[in-house]
Amino acid sequence: MSTFPTSSVQEARAALAARLRELRLDAGITGKELACLCGWSVAKSSRIENAVTVASDADIRAWCTACRADDQAADLIAANRQADSMYLQWKRLQRTGMKQLAETSAKLYERTRLVRVYASHVMPGYLQTPGYATALLGTIAGFRGTPDDVSEAVEVRMRRARVIHEGDHRFATLIEENVLNHRVGDQDVMAGQLGNLLAAMPLPSMSLGIIPAAAEREGTMWPLEQFTVFDDTRIHVELLAAKVTVTAPGELDIYLRAFARLAELAVYGPGARALIVKAIEALR
Template sequence: MSPFPSPSVQDARTALAARLRELRLDAGITGKELAKRCGWSTAKSSRIENAVTPPSDADLRSWCAACGAGGQAEDLIAANRQAGAMYVQWKRLQRTGMKHLQEASTPLYERTRLFRVYASHVIPGYLQTPAYATALMSTIAGFRGAPDDVRDAVDARMRRSRVVHEGDHRFATLIEENVLHHRVGGAEVMAGQLGSLLASMNLPSLSIGIIPAAVVREQAMWMLEQFTVFDDVRIHVELLAAKMTVTAPSELDIYLRAFARLSDLAVYGAEARTVIVKAIDALR
């Protein structure tokens, strides 16, 4: 039996173990020699390298030092922690519903000062109207078989969204034009949501850019999965099976560079308003 709680976590652990093996091979040392340099048993090295036993932070630092690759330790530690966090997110969704997920992330929203958000599928949560959030969460709960706590979850999301209006928070938001045309909850719900989006553009804490569907991406960036950057130190990536947490410095840099390129593709101010108004007109 796998020692890890889900295939996703096992895949992440296996990938980490493969990276550790590559470091050892690149250093030109055997598992026995690595164990000697780290001061532990050969069996422990084997268990870590074969993804049988998850390594600790100290284990990863020792492994990298033994291989002369100390500069890679922090990335590997972040990847190791991310693998564990992946399962926690999924388990919470399955066992306790969506209200708990909204409330669990509230402290992160409250302490974050700069949000960078790229929306390729749905309107970001902090800009959603109650009707839009209700329609969206109902669909998600039905698909994933989560407990039906949609009403409470929507209330929790609305409370979490107060950070847009309170405190010293800034939101740089990029929305793909197709999101404006993807109907969640029907025409009336979408009209209300798009009207609310227009009104939100007046908030001093928000910068909203719309990436036109017809924009030329050949030399810039392709459409990506939806993600949120919290103060340039943590990223949540929204996938079908899980919400992935990225903290590895090298991976953070990739998403930040992607966001910068996507920002260059967006239109702002009056041009963005025109795109949104056209989407509202298309509902009639």
């Protein structure tokens, strides 16, 4: 079972639609009159006002002009673009390659004090070795057909990983056991990656828990999509086709509660180390 975090996007769209409706009402014109002034159908006005259709920048400018509120257009366009950024397809994010996305992500990690990651598919980026990251990003680039700047993206990712050693950053990391056994790269790459997990466990900034495959989940929490929490104010959810940014308080709470329940399923210290060692031995 999987959650699909679209309510943050929907709430942002609804808020924008409500602001447009208020402009029309303040101007004292009907939907039909607005449509006439804008040169489009009444149905289009209704769809925009009810957040059924996403307004373009040009639509918002025309709406504001019709309502004699041109001074509001810039703010409304900015709000519309912000809502659009909450659901971004990977093909759009990576249309010029993966380096630029990695650099943007690095800045977010640098200004975040508490990072919480639930890894259900692949190792968290800040714990990846160069070999693992190269194999993973190479596979992603091939699957999505993005420009091949894997080596540059890996270099940026390795620089980003320094945050686990610097400053007052803290990392609460939960990894499903299947991630330990899913091979990315060859045997040597996986052995190095698993060894890197063991090396990261004693770091003062790191809390590393492994959720055993045999964990009793009934009445607790099922496996979810991979997600990262930044200071309890922003969550990035990784779907197959897109990255979703969650900021709505109610939805943030859902993910924070899910993380807490998943943390209760995990083993730490010697228990986590034993599962990692077991995965290393299985490579032989």
